[in-house]
Amino acid sequence: MNRVILTSLMLLVVPQLAYGQVASSEDASPALETATLSEENSESASQARTKFAEDESIYVVQERAYSKKKKFELTPLFFTAVNPKFVGYVGLSLSAAYHLRENFSLELMTSLPYAVFPFYSPIVYDVFYYEDLTPERVDLKQMTHFTGLSAQFSALYGKFEFYGVLLDYDLYATAGFGITLTKTPCTAKIGSSNASTGAGEGECEVTDQERRQLGFGLKTPDELADYLKFSAQLGGGLRMFFTERLGLRFEVRNIVYADRANYQGAVTTDIRNIMLLFVGATVLL
Amino acid sequence: MRRIFQYAFILAGLVVTPLSAGAADLESALELYQSENYVEAAPAFFEVMRRDPNSDRRDQAEIYLADSLAKLKFYGAAYAYYQDIYKAGRTNRYYLNAAEGLLDLQTDLHDRIFVPNLFNEKLDTKGLAQLDQDRIAQVNYMLGELHYRRNKLRDAAAFLEYVPTDSNLSPKAKYLEGLIQVRKNRPKKAREIFEGVISSVPADSDFREKLRVRNASLLALGRLMYGVANYDASSHYYGEIPRGSQFWFQSMYENAWSYYKQENYGRALGELHSITAPYFARHHMPEAYVIQGTAYFVACQWDRVRRSVDMFKTTYFPMLEGFSRYMKERKKPDAYFLDVIHGGTDLLAGELASEVRRSQTFRDYYYHFKHLEWELAEIATNDMWRGTKFGDDLTAWVQSELDDLKQVVGVWTKRQLRFRLKNLKAFKGQIDILDFEVTDAEATWLEQGREILKGRRARLPRPAIPNDQWQHWRFNKEYWKGELGYFQHTIRSECD
Numbered sequence: 001m002n003r004v005i006l007t008s009l010m011l012l013v014v015p016q017l018a019y020g021q022v023a024s025s026e027d028a029s030p031a032l033e034t035a036t037l038s039e040e041n042s043e044s045a046s047q048a049r050t051k052f053a054e055d056e057s058i059y060v061v062q063e064r065a066y067s068k069k070k071k072f073e074l075t076p077l078f079f080t081a082v083n084p085k086f087v088g089y090v091g092l093s094l095s096a097a098y099h100l101r102e103n104f105s106l107e108l109m110t111s112l113p114y115a116v117f118p119f120y121s122p123i124v125y126d127v128f129y130y131e132d133l134t135p136e137r138v139d140l141k142q143m144t145h146f147t148g149l150s151a152q153f154s155a156l157y158g159k160f161e162f163y164g165v166l167l168d169y170d171l172y173a174t175a176g177f178g179i180t181l182t183k184t185p186c187t188a189k190i191g192s193s194n195a196s197t198g199a200g201e202g203e204c205e206v207t208d209q210e211r212r213q214l215g216f217g218l219k220t221p222d223e224l225a226d227y228l229k230f231s232a233q234l235g236g237g238l239r240m241f242f243t244e245r246l247g248l249r250f251e252v253r254n255i256v257y258a259d260r261a262n263y264q265g266a267v268t269t270d271i272r273n274i275m276l277l278f279v280g281a282t283v284l285l
Numbered sequence: 286m287r288r289i290f291q292y293a294f295i296l297a298g299l300v301v302t303p304l305s306a307g308a309a310d311l312e313s314a315l316e317l318y319q320s321e322n323y324v325e326a327a328p329a330f331f332e333v334m335r336r337d338p339n340s341d342r343r344d345q346a347e348i349y350l351a352d353s354l355a356k357l358k359f360y361g362a363a364y365a366y367y368q369d370i371y372k373a374g375r376t377n378r379y380y381l382n383a384a385e386g387l388l389d390l391q392t393d394l395h396d397r398i399f400v401p402n403l404f405n406e407k408l409d410t411k412g413l414a415q416l417d418q419d420r421i422a423q424v425n426y427m428l429g430e431l432h433y434r435r436n437k438l439r440d441a442a443a444f445l446e447y448v449p450t451d452s453n454l455s456p457k458a459k460y461l462e463g464l465i466q467v468r469k470n471r472p473k474k475a476r477e478i479f480e481g482v483i484s485s486v487p488a489d490s491d492f493r494e495k496l497r498v499r500n501a502s503l504l505a506l507g508r509l510m511y512g513v514a515n516y517d518a519s520s521h522y523y524g525e526i527p528r529g530s531q532f533w534f535q536s537m538y539e540n541a542w543s544y545y546k547q548e549n550y551g552r553a554l555g556e557l558h559s560i561t562a563p564y565f566a567r568h569h570m571p572e573a574y575v576i577q578g579t580a581y582f583v584a585c586q587w588d589r590v591r592r593s594v595d596m597f598k599t600t601y602f603p604m605l606e607g608f609s610r611y612m613k614e615r616k617k618p619d620a621y622f623l624d625v626i627h628g629g630t631d632l633l634a635g636e637l638a639s640e641v642r643r644s645q646t647f648r649d650y651y652y653h654f655k656h657l658e659w660e661l662a663e664i665a666t667n668d669m670w671r672g673t674k675f676g677d678d679l680t681a682w683v684q685s686e687l688d689d690l691k692q693v694v695g696v697w698t699k700r701q702l703r704f705r706l707k708n709l710k711a712f713k714g715q716i717d718i719l720d721f722e723v724t725d726a727e728a729t730w731l732e733q734g735r736e737i738l739k740g741r742r743a744r745l746p747r748p749a750i751p752n753d754q755w756q757h758w759r760f761n762k763e764y765w766k767g768e769l770g771y772f773q774h775t776i777r778s779e780c781d
Contacts, residue, residue, distance in 0.1 A: 048764065049570070049600075050561035050577070051592055057745035057775035058558060060758035060768045067754055102753045157756065159765075166767050 065159075065168040066241040068099040068284060075249050077280030079111075082252065084121050086139045089276065091116035093146075095249075103154045107174065109233075109253075110147040118142035118183075120214065128214055137261035138268040140185045142218060146255055148233040150176020169240035174253065180229045184261050186219040223262065231257035239282060251278040311342050315349065323353040324667070328675040335674075341378075344370065348379040351386055354679075360390040361657045362664070365682035368403055375412045384413060388420050391427065394656055395649035398693055399686065401431040422452040429461060438465050456482050456498040463505060472513050479506045488527070497531065504532045504539075511543055519543040528770055534565055537770055541576045550580040551748060555772035562764045569640040569705070571601050571712040578719045582726075585780035587737055590723045597716045605709050607632040612706055618695025625698050626651065633702075641701045650694040657687040745775035 052058065074096055081089040092115040097107035124140070127133040154172035161167075186203035188211065206217035221227045237251030255274045260267060314329035330353060333346035351366035363386065370383035377383070391400035404413075405428055413424055429444035442465050448458035459482045466475035479502040486492075486499040503526045510519035523540035526532050537556045544553035557573045559565075578593035611632035624630050625647070629638040641647055660683050670676035727737045747757045758768065 048561055048563055049566060049596075050558065050573075051596060052558075052762075053589075055742040055744070057742075058555075058760035059747050059773050059775065060760060060771045061748055061750055061755060061773050062758060062768060062771040063755055069753065159758075159767075166765070 064102070066244050066247075066284070067102065068105070069102045071099050072285040073097040073099060073105070073282055074285060075280040075282040077109075077249070077251070077278040079276045079278045082275040082277050084274075086121055086124050086135055087142050088119050088121050089116060089143065089274070090119075093278065095280070097152065103170075105152045107150050107152055107176070108148070109150070109178075111145050113145070116144055116146075118144065124214065136268040136270070137185060137263045137266070138259050138270045141221075141259055141261055141272075142183045143180050143255070143272075143274055144183050145181040146178060146231065146233075147180075148176050148178025148231070148255070150174045150178075150233055150235075165242075167240045167242070169238050171238050172236065174233070174235045174237065174251070176233050178231050178233055178255075180231045180255060180257055182221065182227060182229060182259065183218040184221045184226065184263075185216045187216050221261070226260050226262060229257040229259060231255050237278070241282075241284070245284045247282045247284075249278070249280050249282045252276070253278060308339075308342065311337065311346055314346065318349055318353060321356075323356045324669055327353040327357070328670060328673065331675040331678070344377055344379055348382050348386075351383065355386055355390055358393075359660050359663070359679070359683075360394040360396075361660050361683045361686050362679045363390055364394075364396075364399060364686065365679075368399075371403065372407055374407070374409060380412060381415055384416060385420060388416075388423050388427075392423075395652040397430075397646065397649050397653075398690060401427045404428060405431055418449065419452065422448045422454050426452075426454040426458050429458060433461050433465065436468075438468055441465055450485075453492070453495070456486050456495050456502075459485070460498050460502055460505070463502065467505070467509060467512075472509055475509055476506060479503075479509070500526055500530050500532045504536055507536060507539060507543070511539070511546075514546075516543045516546040520547065533770070534560060534568055538570060538573065541573070545576055545580055550584060551774045551776050553580050554774040554776060556770075558760075558772040558774065559769045562769055564764065564766060564769060567636055567639045569636045571597065571709055574601075575712055575715045575719070578716070578723075580776070582719065582723060584776050584778045585726070586739070586776075587723050587727050587730075588739060590719065594716055594720045594723065597712070601709065601713065601716075604634045604637070605706075605713055607634065608637060608702075608706055608709065612702060618699055619691035620695065621698040621702060622650075622654075622691060622695045625702075637702065637705060640705060641698060644701075646697070647694075647701075650690070650697070654687070654690055654694065657683055657690065661687065739779070745777055748773045748775055 075094070077093045077095060079089070079091055079093055081087075091111055093109055093111045095107055095109040097105045099105040120140070124135060127135060152172045152174045154170045157168065157170040159166055159168045186206075188204065188206035204217045204219040206215075210217045233253055233255050235251055235253030237249060237253075239247055239249045241247030253276050255272075255276065257272050258269065259272045260269045310329065311333045314326055314333055317323075317326035317329055327350055330346040330350035334343050334350060337343050337346065347366050347370055351363045351370070354360075354363035354366070367383045367386045367390070370377050370379050371387060374380060387400050387403065390396065404424060408428070413421065416424070425444045425447040429441045429448070432438075432441035432444060442462060445458040445462050445465075448454050452458075459478055463475045463478035463482065466472075466478060482502040483499055483506075486495045488496075488499070490496045490499070503522050507519050507523035507526075510516070510522060520540055520543040523536040523543060526536040537560050541553045541556040541560075544550070544556060553576060557577050560568065560570055560573060574593045574597035578590045578597075581587075581589040581593060611630065614632075624633055625638045625641050627638075629635040642651070661680060664670055664676055664679050664683065667676065670679065730737050750757065760768075760772065
């Protein structure tokens, strides 16, 4: 019975729009009017000329707005530390990634030489000036460089409208390892013109400004293990492209390493979590 | 004897004076023309044309009059004088100038009536052969198109064949040749020609008109392949039509049938989902509900068939009722044209008017119509021409052209509306049958003790994607312009 019904329906539904109309077309020339598209990017379903139920399985199957697969991505980035306790950072870095797949890539990220600017946060000054206290030596160590090799995995993607422009983005997680270079606090050498009073046995030259501020300077730690630290890097970010090649990247990356300071035999250690926020312009090559 | 000489002298003086005066008038009119003062030059030439006894100077004045009017963009008025010279044929030494002027204004005025018909009636192939290659191509294309519209396919093909391949009109001519082959039921040859058009115009061509013809050829190929039951190829060609182009809506609309025929109901419903989006709210799409209902019927989803049937009934039953009454009313042909221009009436739905207006033919007619109206208004407000014999003559000419145009376009519009009425009635019939069949099917299921009311259906898996360059988005009841054309339903048969 069903087959009969189906057959009869197939027969009755003769496409009115197809073959016959080519031959009987009134218009030798094609129509001029383009599809009337609203200025708005998205429209409410209530204005649609069809109805659909909640339980209908409707999808959009769409070619990617931009493809990363088998492409290099080069990103110069500005970074700053997020909510630093004792030491803050601003600086520049460079990332080079190779996308093995649309959702997986390997990335090498490094801070640029002479472009990392650590600074002590106000709390350090407060405790020095008003509380007559000193944070532990290890807390005053500063990271001067970082490099990391990491894997990026992007499982989530989305899009949004920004002033009428539709932007596709993907969210990614990144994990890897690398090295960081550090500097440790040091007191002014005795006999130095800038020697701070009562600073004990001095270790390094101290500038006027350092002497006026906290009274100590910074030097490369004596032991290599205290200077060069192996670090783990974990983070997540968002990248969006405005064109097939140009886009923006935002990333938060936590650089974790076990730090150690040895000051006149007194060793202090800490697990350092340096949370950095990166923003950069990205180019697909 | 002396008296005879005196009379002869006076008589000669009477003849020579107007002759020399006429030459001087023409001279001063030409000076105005050369100084680009066409507003004053035109009536000056008109006066020479009226009063000068010398026929050669009259002819010269007439061609300059037509040129002056054309330069002022009074194409309808210029037509009156060009055609006068053109009709005289090669005996008038300005014949070729008139032909060139006519061809120029045919383009500028988007004229599909006057110039093509004039050239067809007074076709002097030897005379026109002296025109440059581009204009010869224009004549051949224009006459080919005219004969095609009159269904004189052999004549049309003969003219179109002479449009050279290096001419800008070649893609249009080839496209028409393809349509002729379709009408002659030669799909293989037609496909070859349409594909030739597509390969001759790059997809990123800077020539808008050529690009339009390329897209029209893709649409024609989609239809052609559908007609020969090569549905896969049909969908391929429809899919090639660029998003946002003038044929995009039509390609999705028709592709729904191609997917239906391939039993790819999910994609068929997806195409319909796109065309029923708010972005296409002004389009006429009765068949969408027929395809939609039929696709759901095949999957035995009776509730959804009912929804499609109800959508059609809600929208198109009242529209059809009003439309039928409208078409039964006695009207002059131009009333149909004016109603369509005004976006419909109480009885003629706006989307039907839009549907007619959307065609290139209508747009060309409308452009012509508005231009003639503009000319009339300009003549009436021109201080120099108003109330003069010249102004009155121009007004009479242009008004006469406007009346003729409205008549022709009115008949054309009525035919278009009648065609749509016939289709709408056919779709109503199909919906009625679908309505009956679904009622019958439901009754049969109930007799068999089967459940016809479905609860909430489970979400079905995402459709397959060709490769990782594609991605899925979920439709969250919000239409995004960028997603139109990419919708797919996942639909499962509930027949078992």
